Amino acid sequence: MSRVRTLMSTQNVRTRWRWGVAVSASAFLVLTSLVQASAAETTSVPSAPTALPSAVNSDFLSRIGPNGASMGDGVRKHQRSATPGAASLGSAAAMSTWMPSGVQGLDVSYYQAGVDWGAEVAKGAKFAYVKATEGNYYLNPAFSQQFNKSYDAGLVRGSYHFAIPHPDAGTAADQARYFVANGGVWSNDGKTLPPLLDIEYNPYVGSYFGNTCYDRTPDQIVAWVRDFSDTVYSLTKRLPAIYTTTDWWSTCAGNNGGFSGNPLHIASYFTQPASSPGTLPNGWLGYDIWQYSSTGPFAGDSDVWRGTLGQLQTFATGVTVNTNGGIGQSWLAAGGATGSWGSPTSFESCDSSLCLQVFERRMVYWTAQRGVLSVATSGGIGSLWRSSGAAAGPFGLPIGNEACNGSYCVQNFENGDLYWSATTGVQTIYSGPDNSTIGAYWKSLGGPSSKYGLPTTGESCAASYCVQYFERGSIYWTAATGIQPVYTAGDNSTVGGAWIKLGGLNSKFGFPTSSERCYSNYCVQMFQRGQILWSAVGGVQPVFTNGDNSTIGGLWVKSGATTSRYGFPIGPETCSSASCQQRFQFGTIVWSAVGGIQPLYYSNDNSTVAAYYTLNLGGTAGKYGFPISAETCQSGACVQKFQFGNVYWSAAGGIQPVWTNGSPQTVGGYYESLGGPTSALSYPAGAEQCKSTICYQRFLSGFVTWSASTGLQIVNTSKEIGQAWLSRGGVDGALGIPRSSEQCSSSTSCSQSFMNGTIRWTAAGGITIVMNP
Numbered sequence: 001m002s003r004v005r006t007l008m009s010t011q012n013v014r015t016r017w018r019w020g021v022a023v024s025a026s027a028f029l030v031l032t033s034l035v036q037a038s039a040a041e042t043t044s045v046p047s048a049p050t051a052l053p054s055a056v057n058s059d060f061l062s063r064i065g066p067n068g069a070s071m072g073d074g075v076r077k078h079q080r081s082a083t084p085g086a087a088s089l090g091s092a093a094a095m096s097t098w099m100p101s102g103v104q105g106l107d108v109s110y111y112q113a114g115v116d117w118g119a120e121v122a123k124g125a126k127f128a129y130v131k132a133t134e135g136n137y138y139l140n141p142a143f144s145q146q147f148n149k150s151y152d153a154g155l156v157r158g159s160y161h162f163a164i165p166h167p168d169a170g171t172a173a174d175q176a177r178y179f180v181a182n183g184g185v186w187s188n189d190g191k192t193l194p195p196l197l198d199i200e201y202n203p204y205v206g207s208y209f210g211n212t213c214y215d216r217t218p219d220q221i222v223a224w225v226r227d228f229s230d231t232v233y234s235l236t237k238r239l240p241a242i243y244t245t246t247d248w249w250s251t252c253a254g255n256n257g258g259f260s261g262n263p264l265h266i267a268s269y270f271t272q273p274a275s276s277p278g279t280l281p282n283g284w285l286g287y288d289i290w291q292y293s294s295t296g297p298f299a300g301d302s303d304v305w306r307g308t309l310g311q312l313q314t315f316a317t318g319v320t321v322n323t324n325g326g327i328g329q330s331w332l333a334a335g336g337a338t339g340s341w342g343s344p345t346s347f348e349s350c351d352s353s354l355c356l357q358v359f360e361r362r363m364v365y366w367t368a369q370r371g372v373l374s375v376a377t378s379g380g381i382g383s384l385w386r387s388s389g390a391a392a393g394p395f396g397l398p399i400g401n402e403a404c405n406g407s408y409c410v411q412n413f414e415n416g417d418l419y420w421s422a423t424t425g426v427q428t429i430y431s432g433p434d435n436s437t438i439g440a441y442w443k444s445l446g447g448p449s450s451k452y453g454l455p456t457t458g459e460s461c462a463a464s465y466c467v468q469y470f471e472r473g474s475i476y477w478t479a480a481t482g483i484q485p486v487y488t489a490g491d492n493s494t495v496g497g498a499w500i501k502l503g504g505l506n507s508k509f510g511f512p513t514s515s516e517r518c519y520s521n522y523c524v525q526m527f528q529r530g531q532i533l534w535s536a537v538g539g540v541q542p543v544f545t546n547g548d549n550s551t552i553g554g555l556w557v558k559s560g561a562t563t564s565r566y567g568f569p570i571g572p573e574t575c576s577s578a579s580c581q582q583r584f585q586f587g588t589i590v591w592s593a594v595g596g597i598q599p600l601y602y603s604n605d606n607s608t609v610a611a612y613y614t615l616n617l618g619g620t621a622g623k624y625g626f627p628i629s630a631e632t633c634q635s636g637a638c639v640q641k642f643q644f645g646n647v648y649w650s651a652a653g654g655i656q657p658v659w660t661n662g663s664p665q666t667v668g669g670y671y672e673s674l675g676g677p678t679s680a681l682s683y684p685a686g687a688e689q690c691k692s693t694i695c696y697q698r699f700l701s702g703f704v705t706w707s708a709s710t711g712l713q714i715v716n717t718s719k720e721i722g723q724a725w726l727s728r729g730g731v732d733g734a735l736g737i738p739r740s741s742e743q744c745s746s747s748t749s750c751s752q753s754f755m756n757g758t759i760r761w762t763a764a765g766g767i768t769i770v771m772n773p
Helices: 058-064 073-078 117-122 143-152 172-181 218-236 246-252 309-317 326-333 380-387 438-445 495-502 552-558 609-616 667-673 720-727
Strands: 103-108 125-134 156-162 196-198 241-244 264-267 289-293 301-305 354-358 363-367 371-375 409-413 416-421 425-430 466-470 473-478 482-487 522-527 530-535 539-544 579-584 587-592 596-601 632-634 637-642 645-650 654-659 689-691 694-699 702-707 711-716 743-746 749-754 757-762 766-771
Touching: 117 125, 117 143, 125 143, 125 172, 125 301, 125 309, 143 156, 156 172, 156 309, 172 218, 196 218, 218 380, 241 246, 301 309, 326 354, 326 363, 326 371, 371 380, 380 409, 380 416, 380 425, 416 438, 425 438, 438 466, 438 473, 438 482, 473 495, 482 495, 495 522, 495 530, 495 539, 530 552, 539 552, 552 579, 552 587, 552 596, 587 609, 596 609, 609 637, 609 645, 609 654, 645 667, 654 667, 667 694, 667 702, 667 711, 711 720, 720 749, 720 757, 720 766
Parallel strands: 103 125, 125 156, 156 196, 196 241, 241 264, 264 289
Antiparallel strands: 103 301, 289 301, 354 363, 363 371, 409 416, 416 425, 466 473, 473 482, 522 530, 530 539, 579 587, 587 596, 632 637, 637 645, 645 654, 689 694, 694 702, 702 711, 743 749, 749 757, 757 766
């Protein structure tokens, strides 16, 4: 099964859409009526910023002098050239005069303060970008002269800002306002290009502002660019173009595809001629301007526009809508510029399968299969989709418009859906192109109408698993277990809820290996190292197996689990310093260091050996200690052995304990040393009793007695002497307890002495009793 570990890393195949539609100015409806501004009306440039950020001290300003960084500075320092083309010019000198086909232009900074604009025009230049600002601390001293002189020379020109997306240089909004106030202007005079954001490698690596990505994460870079872009738009009503490289954008912006509405000024240098800049950053349908050289043929850096001069002038004039097309007609139906979509912020662009146009509050797509569909980027669903890369991100194109019912809103995309509710906010359901994901599994269960409810998080992945949380449960994936849901009911009152309370994926039970399954009288869910059950008799209880049935719960499973004679668990496994045990419907399973894991079977009426041990002898807390064997039965009798004794059952004697204290010096220990039930005494017929100075225990065929003066002795009541002793009161009779064992001189003559007399037997004369004087 394919897995998407980090959604932001997924790239859509449409990373290199071409500009496929060339339309004349008459085919567009101009939406905005902006006041035209001549070059003479350019905002005046202040001599210095009002305050310097902490990292931008006087030493730094002195070092950069009036120059600062220029467009491509970071590129030249950190990325030399792109993939070479087909033919080599053979020399650096020849390369410095090479121009790719198209409308030529250049970009300049204070390094070109004295540029001869007439000479640049004579070489073929038609447009120029001029550096205005950098960070929130630098103003190009030559900006006004360069901006106005290029205009006077007949060039279409614009201004650019060298971004420093580091906190020490101010926020994105701070820099955007600084830029617009100091030259980042736009007017619809057909001679002014949209403002340009130059965001590239940190030119001051090793000295200022962190690493080549300014010590920012891709998400932070994306948010910074979005904030800058939105602020510039709010001040100029024109989205800024973005200057960058594919390498930097991939590395530092996570190759985010959500900026297709911003024109692209791509930097890509070659050691040989090339017909295009090569692979573009994710999401852009094509480039608008290509910076192809920093060594000529023009002053500063050399650029080329993607289309004709007329299209460049239209691009400078303002963004328009083709109202003859499907997108334009839908825009008009939505109320045009004053409707829900707002004004356009990009031109419509198409490839062989779709068209795209970006508006103030919508990204709008047309395909032959689905017609016109839009994503409201001003809403929560659209904002999240856009920040994840828009159509070039993991979710792909919209396949339906946003729809809402009384409790939530949803919009469906090619590879997943986005949901919003007042309680959960905006959350993602990623299905993937093959429906093999957690989100696809959730949808197969019924999606928001399933018992799991709406998503409360997106899918997230760690090194070994992925998880997504929902209102009433969670769904997990691991390579070993596949996709498995855990239902919690939202209050952890379920089988899955018990797992969560135990620690969930961090618990000793591990990941789920099945969904919860219910039968006529119980429900159960399996985990890597155990299972959790619900039954009417036991409620919700965990059974830990360690995955190899080597535990208390494992013995229960090996015995047959719910079909075993122990029944359902009615309590969790509990441990003390010396032992662990778990209660079941008809028994307990115990672990101790001395006995290992042993079961105690009670039956449904507590009529068993183990029940007697538990109820009558104190169980594991009693003097018999821990079980050291399971109950075993043979020849119509059963026994279970314990640390300090055994408990027997026989048909004739019933259930009787034999206490040994682990020694043959006790009544029970002496009995066991004789062979226990295999001895002449057979099975016990009563428990050991003590009175006054004596102790004794009755067996089916005799007694074992003890006193300090007589020690341990036996009376075999299956023989004549023992029967005579019993007939005269046994241990309570006049003879008292035995002082010795029965002694026989031959098969026809035996005797046994007691505390108060002697019993003799002969074959000829039978029993004779002689009392002590």
